[in-house]
Amino acid sequence: MADSEGVEQIDVEGSLSTFMEDRSYGAVIAVLVAIAVPLVLSSMFMGKKKVKQRGVPVEVGGEPGFAMRNVRSKKLVDVPWEGATTMAALFEQSCKKHSQLRFLGTRKLIDRSFVSGSDGRKFEKLELGDYQWQTFGQVFERVCNFASGLIHLGHDPETRIAIFSDTRAEWLIAFEGCFRQNITVVTIYASLGDDALIHSLNETKVTTLICDAKLLKKVATVASSLETVKNVIYFESDNTEALSNIGDWKISSFSEVEKTGQNNPVNARLPIKKDVAVIMYTSGSTGLPKGVMMTHGNVVATAAAVMTVIPGIGPNDVYLAYLPLAHIFELAAETVMITAGSSIGYGSALTLTDTSNKIKKGTMGDASALKPTLMAAVPAILDRVRDGVVKKVEEKGGLTTKLFNAAYKRRLLAIDGSWLGAWGLEKLLWDAVVFKKIKSVLGGK
Structure with missing residues (x-):
């Protein structure tokens, strides 16, 4: 994509160092709790995984093909408020x-x-x-x-x-x-x-x-x-x-x-x-x-x-x-x-x-100075953030790799519809143990 021209390799190693090198007894206990508790709660309350409906089909005036509209929208939106037409x-x-x-x-x-x-x-x-x-x-x-x-x-x-x-x-x-x-x-x-x-x-x-x-x-x-x-x-x-x-x-x-x-x-x-x-x-x-x-x-x-x-x-x-x-x-x-x-x-x-x-x-850097709550990204930037994280995790191996992979899979499930994973104890534990340091690369917010 043209957007990504000139994007640099993002180095996340310094931001992850504390997490990667922590081998304390308390950290091990936190890891075990983070993995065990949400799994037990999920099995008790989640039941069948709920798939989010993101779009609904709409009429296209007899033209060939089909169109989709966001499921949250009741009607076609063309202005944010009355009068803001240009x-x-x-x-x-x-x-x-x-x-x-x-x-x-x-x-x-x-x-x-x-x-x-x-x-x-x-x-x-x-x-x-x-x-x-x-x-x-x-x-x-x-x-x-x-x-x-x-x-x-x-x-x-x-x-x-x-x-x-x-x-x-x-x-x-x-x-x-x-x-x-x-x-x-x-x-x-x-x-x-x-x-x-x-x-x-x-x-x-x-x-x-x-x-x-x-x-x-x-x-x-x-x-x-x-x-x-x-x-x-x-x-x-x-x-x-x-x-x-x-x-x-x-x-x-x-x-x-x-x-x-x-x-x-x-x-x-x-x-x-x-x-x-x-x-x-x-x-x-x-x-x-x-x-x-x-x-x-x-x-x-x-x-x-x-x-x-x-x-x-x-x-x-x-x-x-x-x-x-x-x-x-x-x-x-x-x-x-x-x-x-x-x-x-x-x-x-x-x-x-x-x-x-x-x-x-x-x-x-700009993200650390601004602490943004929102940013847009293109695949090249997200790929480089991911590559930097994965490289550091694989270098550490052992418990670090197992912990990160477990955390990543559980948080991905949360995005796909697990209420417990998205908002409950599981989110707090994974963020505290694993993802807080990664978030800090882009300002923390």
Whole structure:
């Protein structure tokens, strides 16, 4: 999957060391109790295993094939609440409802250094501080300012803007700013090659490109092949090396566009449900990337549906954002957080854990610093977490391996429908004896 590009090998050994090396008498007793008690209780009360029903068939209007709907949903859901029919309306209403709550968080860069590998290559290491937060109200004000700034660059609903950048808070602010003026956004993976980038921008006739500062030089190399681009807006960073000019393009920093809009506010021109919100380009793994058009109604309905599947999401939740926002998976997840009034803390795949490739030794990874209650994951990340755990368990062997395998099987049964395993004594025992250390790799919550 394109989402998983650049994901590092996650090292869980340090987090598991206490569990693996514990050979005390008390630990042995706890193991025996953890295994014996739930098995006895399960045999007394569980009876036949109950299989969860997850979906029910629905009519598809006489068309061939069939469709399924989540069993919890009584009817088709298209909005989270009345009036939130577009991305712009949903964002504005949620920001006003949760105006004083923290919304977007970014870690402060304390130090950047480079170390040499055994092969002589240089590797970047980052020392990152605590998360610094903006409230829903503050973010909404920035969105409005950026939207007004776009108008002064000559934009209207007939023009398109592309975002070519890694995931960060400014990505979402720019995205929502476009919608305040009913401008369709083209999303492009930061990892795409030159041919795919040229194809995506020319096919959609993009007039303004928003990108990371580090991608400015890459954009400059293809400038002569871009047919409609007139403006480039770059996200500042601590090592920004902005290019003064690229051909005849106007080059502006993100903060400059915000400042222009703040000094010259423009009334919003909001979209309707059927307007195209996003043209989202694929990774291009089978030839040139393809652009998928999604309306405001499409994305809003996805968020509304997720809220019914996971109904407990709310302002107390904290979401760790690190997957590409250029993919619908991450974009939909962050839209759900906006809907729920939850906090979003930004990180990256290379700074995710305490032992991630770009984390300076002794510095906390994003998960440890944020302690998220929610995160999205792709198979590559979950596989690497699993591989790290299994490798350490197999190295220890003996009682450790038997304990872990028993715990894993029982907790898997719990997920499949054992009430005792999911919520009773068994869950508490397995979590305390085995899984607490594993959970700490991703912040513990």
